[in-house]
Amino acid sequence: MHELNWGTIQLALFGLVFGGLQIWWISSVLGRRRLARPMGTRAFRKSLEAIWAKRD
Numbered sequence: 001m002h003e004l005n006w007g008t009i010q011l012a013l014f015g016l017v018f019g020g021l022q023i024w025w026i027s028s029v030l031g032r033r034r035l036a037r038p039m040g041t042r043a044f045r046k047s048l049e050a051i052w053a054k055r056d
Helices: 006-035 041-055
Strands: none
Touching: none
16 A cells, blocks of 8 residues: 555545534534524414504
């Protein structure tokens, strides 16, 4: 097996960091989608009642 030179090590480290950032980015996007799901009827009614209660 031949020795790894510094350029190969740098490229491998860059690939690992880039892959980690992509995994982090994708998981954060999917997490936001989970939060953006529509409310159920009961939760929607409760939030509307809270809004109208503030106006009084």
